[in-house]
Amino acid sequence: MNKTTEQILRVVSGFTGKFEGAFNIREDGKCAGRQSSKNIKIESKEDGPGLVIHIKPNTKDEKVYIPACVTHGAVDDLVYNDFYVGENADVTIVAGCGVHTDDGHDARHNGIHRFFLEENAHVLYEEKHIATGKGGGLKRIDPVTDVNLKKGAVLEMDTIQLEGVDSSIRKTSGVLEEGAKLLVRERIMTDGEEKARTDFDVVLKGENSKVDLISRSVAKGNSYQEFNSKINGETKCKGHSECDAILVDNGSVSASPSLIASDIDAELIHEAAIGKIAGEQILKLQSLGLTKEEAEQKIISGFLK
Amino acid sequence: MNKTTEQILRVVSGFTGKFEGAFNIREDGKCAGRQSSKNIKIESKEDGPGLVIHIKPNTKDEKVYIPACVTHGAVDDLVYNDFYVGENADVTIVAGCGVHTDDGHDARHNGIHRFFLEENAHVLYEEKHIATGKGGGLKRIDPVTDVNLKKGAVLEMDTIQLEGVDSSIRKTSGVLEEGAKLLVRERIMTDGEEKARTDFDVVLKGENSKVDLISRSVAKGNSYQEFNSKINGETKCKGHSECDAILVDNGSVSASPSLIASDIDAELIHEAAIGKIAGEQILKLQSLGLTKEEAEQKIISGFLK
Numbered sequence: 009m010n011k012t013t014e015q016i017l018r019v020v021s022g023f024t025g026k027f028e029g030a031f032n033i034r035e036d037g038k039c040a041g042r043q044s045s046k047n048i049k050i051e052s053k054e055d056g057p058g059l060v061i062h063i064k065p066n067t068k069d070e071k072v073y074i075p076a077c078v079t080h081g082a083v084d085d086l087v088y089n090d091f092y093v094g095e096n097a098d099v100t101i102v103a104g105c106g107v108h109t110d111d112g113h114d115a116r117h118n119g120i121h122r123f124f125l126e127e128n129a130h131v132l133y134e135e136k137h138i139a140t141g142k143g144g145g146l147k148r149i150d151p152v153t154d155v156n157l158k159k160g161a162v163l164e165m166d167t168i169q170l171e172g173v174d175s176s177i178r179k180t181s182g183v184l185e186e187g188a189k190l191l192v193r194e195r196i197m198t199d200g201e202e203k204a205r206t207d208f209d210v211v212l213k214g215e216n217s218k219v220d221l222i223s224r225s226v227a228k229g230n231s232y233q234e235f236n237s238k239i240n241g242e243t244k245c246k247g248h249s250e251c252d253a254i255l256v257d258n259g260s261v262s263a264s265p266s267l268i269a270s271d272i273d274a275e276l277i278h279e280a281a282i283g284k285i286a287g288e289q290i291l292k293l294q295s296l297g298l299t300k301e302e303a304e305q306k307i308i309s310g311f312l313k
Numbered sequence: 314m315n316k317t318t319e320q321i322l323r324v325v326s327g328f329t330g331k332f333e334g335a336f337n338i339r340e341d342g343k344c345a346g347r348q349s350s351k352n353i354k355i356e357s358k359e360d361g362p363g364l365v366i367h368i369k370p371n372t373k374d375e376k377v378y379i380p381a382c383v384t385h386g387a388v389d390d391l392v393y394n395d396f397y398v399g400e401n402a403d404v405t406i407v408a409g410c411g412v413h414t415d416d417g418h419d420a421r422h423n424g425i426h427r428f429f430l431e432e433n434a435h436v437l438y439e440e441k442h443i444a445t446g447k448g449g450g451l452k453r454i455d456p457v458t459d460v461n462l463k464k465g466a467v468l469e470m471d472t473i474q475l476e477g478v479d480s481s482i483r484k485t486s487g488v489l490e491e492g493a494k495l496l497v498r499e500r501i502m503t504d505g506e507e508k509a510r511t512d513f514d515v516v517l518k519g520e521n522s523k524v525d526l527i528s529r530s531v532a533k534g535n536s537y538q539e540f541n542s543k544i545n546g547e548t549k550c551k552g553h554s555e556c557d558a559i560l561v562d563n564g565s566v567s568a569s570p571s572l573i574a575s576d577i578d579a580e581l582i583h584e585a586a587i588g589k590i591a592g593e594q595i596l597k598l599q600s601l602g603l604t605k606e607e608a609e610q611k612i613i614s615g616f617l618k
Contacts, residue, residue: 241587255577264571267587272560275588282546282572283580 020104058088065094081113139172155182186214198231212245227259241274325409363393370399386418444477460487491519503536517550532564546579
């Protein structure tokens with residue numbers, strides 16, 4: 009892999025010169041390294057770009073890394089990755105993504121990830137996004153995540169967009185069967201002229217299924233963020249979404265969460281709050297010796313933690 | 314006026330055989346009685362069906378009644394009422410509406426109300442809706458309210474849909490200037506195959522303007538309710554919306570509130586909760602001697618109060 013990929017991997021995937029366990033490194037649309045493990049098999053998709061990842065039933069405490077990097081302009085990388093996770097498996101999937109361009113041309117990564125979790129499988133899915141490089145080329149990351157959870161399966165999705173991404177459209181959809189759980193934490197920071205949109209659509213189909221969506225965003229500069237969510241409760245189920253946004257400078261945010269309850273035993277709750285950092289919070293930190301900018305930075309870091 | 318109108322007026326307008334102050338009674342698209350007062354002038358619109366109501370500056374503690382009734386089928390009543398409220402006036406406007414049909418034909422009232430409040434005017438706007446009568450004729454009430462609030466003006470809108478309305482689409486929009494306040498309380502009860510939709514769109518344009526929207530709904534039988542709101546904060550302002558729904562039987566509810574903050578000093582908050590009545594609440598009232606149905610009824614009445 010090239011230097012840029014290596015730098016990005018250190019930030020988005022906790023890369024330390026090597027990966028332990030199964031991995032596939034995607035660089036500018038090509039495979040720059042792959043390793044399967046005894047329980048986790050990574051293969052190329054037969055009918056298009058991307059991977060098919062099979063995780064054996066009862067696989068415990070293993071990790072699989074599938075970072076993707078775009079390291080120069082004029083790349084529009086589209087990839088389809090399918091994850092089949094066997095019964096009772098308990099694994100972590102690390103899917104960092106970085107896009108770099110400094111040659112004036114646009115660079116984009118569009119990863120379409122489908123998850124099929126069998127009964128009682130548990131996955132922690134970590135997704136860190138960053139874009140680097142100067143020049144007029146737009147850096148775009150458009151992740152699509154489609155989640156299918158069988159009885160008792162749990163997917164925890166931890167997604168963070170760090171900085172530099174000019175435009176992102178993040179689509180997450182899911183169908184949950186009996187007792188399944190989907191927990192999503194997303195944190196998105198935008199600055200300058202950046203735009204970020206989140207579309208979230210989950211169907212609570214099985215009894216006692218549960219979704220918890222927590223979105224935190226900071227919009228600085230002239231950036232704009234849009235949050236759209238839809239939670240459909242079709243049976244006895246619980247749905248909660250929470251969307252908090254901090255505005256800085258001329259940042260603006262739109263939040264449109266929908267709850268649709270079509271069963272008397274569906275319990276759906278939503279909260280949203282948009283505003284700037286409270287003046288007293290800044291004053292308090294200033295009284296401890298921080299400058300106004302340092303105080304603001306500290307509060308934002310805490311908020312996105 | 315006919316018997317049906319009188320019965321409806323007693324429910325929706327607190328009619329006791331007469332009205333004190335200014336009033337206009339609309340019955341099946343015609344005027345069934347009108348009276349202006351010294352400070353409140355009610356006139357027919359020149360360019361279409363409806364009224365122009367002028368309330369003099371500094372008018373205090375007066376009421377104006379403008380109920381509208383449809384008392385039989387095959388009536389589709391459309392009316393435009395414009396309210397011009399002078400500076401520092403402080404009045405109550407009672408706009409009850411009832412629709413009755415038992416002849417198998419549809420009956421509809423569609424009232425389009427525009428409010429123009431001058432500086433520091435204060436209006437309490439009460440709107441009660443009911444539909445009565447048997448047979449296959451659909452009863453529809455579709456109110457449109459458009460609110461224009463000058464500096465420091467306050468409109469309190471208290472709206473309630475009691476029962477029997479097969480279909481209602483309620484559209485409320487507003488533009489608020491400096492220091493203006495719009496407070497909306499809506500309570501909607503649907504049953505059977507009824508459908509009710511609320512669309513709310515307010516722009517907080519002036520500094521220190523404020524909107525507070527509280528919507529409570531109960532969906533029984535196979536009824537369906539939809540709540541859509543949009544609060545646009547374009548300056549230093551405060552917006553709050555709250556949408557709580559109780560499901561009974563096979564009732565279903567969809568809530569889609571949007572917050573759009575395009576200024577760092579806009580503070581926008583939303584909460585929504587949809588669910589059935591908590592089992593322990595019913596048990597508690599049952600332990601006091603109520604039947605399950607009585608307990609449920611009591612909780613719903615309290616919720617919609």
